[in-house]
Amino acid sequence: MSAPSPRFDILGIGNAIVDVVAAVEEGFITHHDLHKGAMSLIEADDADRLYAAMPPGLESSGGSVANSCAVAAQLGARVAYIGKVAADQLGDVFRHDIQAAGVHFPTSALVGGAPTARCLIAVTPDGQRTMNTFLGACTQLGVDAIDADLVANAAVTYLEGYLFDPPHAQQAFYRAAEIAHHAGRKVALSLSDAFCVHRHRAAFRDLVAGHVDILFANETEITALYETNSWAEAAAHAAADVNIAVLTRGPDGSTVLRGYERFDVLSLATDVVDTTGAGDAYAAGFLAAHTAGRSLFEAGALGSAAAVLAIAQYGARPAREKLRRLFTGV
Amino acid sequence: MSAPSPRFDILGIGNAIVDVVAAVEEGFITHHDLHKGAMSLIEADDADRLYAAMPPGLESSGGSVANSCAVAAQLGARVAYIGKVAADQLGDVFRHDIQAAGVHFPTSALVGGAPTARCLIAVTPDGQRTMNTFLGACTQLGVDAIDADLVANAAVTYLEGYLFDPPHAQQAFYRAAEIAHHAGRKVALSLSDAFCVHRHRAAFRDLVAGHVDILFANETEITALYETNSWAEAAAHAAADVNIAVLTRGPDGSTVLRGYERFDVLSLATDVVDTTGAGDAYAAGFLAAHTAGRSLFEAGALGSAAAVLAIAQYGARPAREKLRRLFTGV
Numbered sequence: 001m002s003a004p005s006p007r008f009d010i011l012g013i014g015n016a017i018v019d020v021v022a023a024v025e026e027g028f029i030t031h032h033d034l035h036k037g038a039m040s041l042i043e044a045d046d047a048d049r050l051y052a053a054m055p056p057g058l059e060s061s062g063g064s065v066a067n068s069c070a071v072a073a074q075l076g077a078r079v080a081y082i083g084k085v086a087a088d089q090l091g092d093v094f095r096h097d098i099q100a101a102g103v104h105f106p107t108s109a110l111v112g113g114a115p116t117a118r119c120l121i122a123v124t125p126d127g128q129r130t131m132n133t134f135l136g137a138c139t140q141l142g143v144d145a146i147d148a149d150l151v152a153n154a155a156v157t158y159l160e161g162y163l164f165d166p167p168h169a170q171q172a173f174y175r176a177a178e179i180a181h182h183a184g185r186k187v188a189l190s191l192s193d194a195f196c197v198h199r200h201r202a203a204f205r206d207l208v209a210g211h212v213d214i215l216f217a218n219e220t221e222i223t224a225l226y227e228t229n230s231w232a233e234a235a236a237h238a239a240a241d242v243n244i245a246v247l248t249r250g251p252d253g254s255t256v257l258r259g260y261e262r263f264d265v266l267s268l269a270t271d272v273v274d275t276t277g278a279g280d281a282y283a284a285g286f287l288a289a290h291t292a293g294r295s296l297f298e299a300g301a302l303g304s305a306a307a308v309l310a311i312a313q314y315g316a317r318p319a320r321e322k323l324r325r326l327f328t329g330v
Numbered sequence: 331m332s333a334p335s336p337r338f339d340i341l342g343i344g345n346a347i348v349d350v351v352a353a354v355e356e357g358f359i360t361h362h363d364l365h366k367g368a369m370s371l372i373e374a375d376d377a378d379r380l381y382a383a384m385p386p387g388l389e390s391s392g393g394s395v396a397n398s399c400a401v402a403a404q405l406g407a408r409v410a411y412i413g414k415v416a417a418d419q420l421g422d423v424f425r426h427d428i429q430a431a432g433v434h435f436p437t438s439a440l441v442g443g444a445p446t447a448r449c450l451i452a453v454t455p456d457g458q459r460t461m462n463t464f465l466g467a468c469t470q471l472g473v474d475a476i477d478a479d480l481v482a483n484a485a486v487t488y489l490e491g492y493l494f495d496p497p498h499a500q501q502a503f504y505r506a507a508e509i510a511h512h513a514g515r516k517v518a519l520s521l522s523d524a525f526c527v528h529r530h531r532a533a534f535r536d537l538v539a540g541h542v543d544i545l546f547a548n549e550t551e552i553t554a555l556y557e558t559n560s561w562a563e564a565a566a567h568a569a570a571d572v573n574i575a576v577l578t579r580g581p582d583g584s585t586v587l588r589g590y591e592r593f594d595v596l597s598l599a600t601d602v603v604d605t606t607g608a609g610d611a612y613a614a615g616f617l618a619a620h621t622a623g624r625s626l627f628e629a630g631a632l633g634s635a636a637a638v639l640a641i642a643q644y645g646a647r648p649a650r651e652k653l654r655r656l657f658t659g660v
Contacts, residue, residue, distance in 0.1 A: 020423075054426075057423075096387075100386045
């Protein structure tokens with residue numbers, strides 16, 4: 001017996017974050033001892049200190065899976081999102097932007113606790129982004145935020161690896177996966193960041209092997225997960241662990257694996273302005289096409305095209321009119 | 331007896347505002363009955379309603395004279411700024427950005443009152459920006475915020491016409507002009523907006539005729555001030571009222587008048603992305619060059635070049651490295 005038709009194509013669950021993006025010179029990264037290209041967690045005091053040292057910035061809504069949700073909705077998918085902001089100005093900005101993108105966002109705001117999470121993003125002249133995140137209200141996302149009816153009514157529940165960082169989110173994670181599978185739905189996961197994989201490798205391995213249908217990972221993440229230097233070896237592991245492995249390779253394109261099937265998608269050339277959100281946009285394009293019944297190759301192609309739009313601009317969420325043009329092209 | 335050497339080239343006094351910029355279609359302007367190309371004041375409720383209707387946005391520090399101060403500082407001028415933010419997240423963003431641009435910003439934040447001002451900016455495909463401002467904490471800028479020592483130590487005190495809108499700022503305005511002239515310094519004013527001129531014409535005429543040395547205005551503003559359809563007639567009035575009249579004319583360039591002297595500066599061609607901050611950047615370039623002892627023609631040319639950088643991008647404050655390249659070119 002198959003599950004009834006879902007109300008949503010994608011339900012994202014992730015850290016609800018506002019980005020502060022500023023252009024810096026290479027020297028800024030070394031001077032402040034930052035992990036170039038990675039996401040590091042910082043406490044409130046360090047966030048204040050780093051922000052004080054940063055040049056003037058632009059603020060916009062961020063969060064890995066939240067970015068994917070906003071992009072997927074603007075590509076025409078029916079999308080919902082669960083994530084925790086505070087009842088403050090940046091929380092209002094986050095809520096406005098994801099709702100304005102067309103995403104259903106029912107999670108209540110945290111009152112009287114930590115402020116809305118922010119990610120300080122230093123963009124170097126090579127377009128690489130170095131991220132430092134103060135998790136704030138995201139640490140309060142727990143099982144109670146998981147609306148069982150919502151999960152049961154989404155074709156794919158999409159989780160971000162970053163959710164392993166805040167203490168209560170892992171339970172929310174497993175609960176959502178359990179509800180989704182019980183309802184005959186799929187679970188997708190992004191590994192998010194190689195350092196995040198290092199921090200939580202055992203938990204990731206357990207989750208991937210036992211609870212994930214669609215896995216997204218770039219080269220450093222997938223090799224970190226399987227503790228190998230060989231991408232091919234890691235890819236084979238991933239293909240054995242999950243139903244669909246979607247492996248992005250930066251300028252070398254991406255590879256989608258399903259059992260013994262393999263689809264290679266070329267990367268599209270573009271000027272690199274800011275790589276923030278490239279992986280998020282790829283996942284958005286892939287999931288929007290996949291849940292619309294397109295082939296895995298088409299899904300990879302749309303992911304790749306959406307990623308290019310994200311790379312060619314500042315910020316993680318390309319404008320609606322650019323995305324619309326894309327989708328009709330596939 | 332001439333005044334001692336000033337510590338600052340420019341002291342700006344203005345409404346301290348955070349911008350929320352979003353790209354919209356033409357239909358958005360008519361549907362919401364907005365004054366295209368102008369700045370309108372709105373109350374908190376209307377701000378909430380309009381924000382809810384706007385697409386996802388980018389947040390960045392704004393405020394007309396604050397933009398000029400940030401740009402002038404990045405061009406190498408010594409700049410201070412007086413303006414009122416609240417003790418909230420958007421106030422912190424405003425303070426960070428203006429300080430990171432190199433501007434001295436001593437004004438204390440408002441605690442327990444209205445939130446930091448925000449300006450909802452709808453940018454249409456033609457690059458025109460339509461602004462709706464909720465003044466918030468700016469309404470609490472008064473005489474007590476005017477540091478007499480700071481004013482006496484700035485070569486030029488630069489005021490924005492928008493300051494006529496909040497109730498207490500006019501007194502601050504006149505007080506600053508009085509201190510500046512008593513100390514042998516100059517007072518500059520931007521008319522800001524034709525609707526603002528209509529709202530406060532008598533007060534503007536009194537201020538311009540009796541207290542302003544350098545006047546900045548575009549075509550609609552200067553003709554509104556002198557209630558004439560003829561730009562030439564308005565320009566002649568302005569030249570009689572103030573020492574230096576700096577009259578911008580959009581794509582037709584700008585004209586600087588001092589007594590019987592007249593300097594015409596060509597506008598530089600560029601793709602129009604977003605005109606937000608074009609006039610602010612012009613004033614910044616002009617004042618940075620003028621206070622550095624450059625000729626009026628050179629000042630106009632630097633103003634024009636800075637304006638082009640603002641027009642060719644989203645947002646009002648071009649990046650430091652672009653501005654630096656400019657100044658060495660004059």
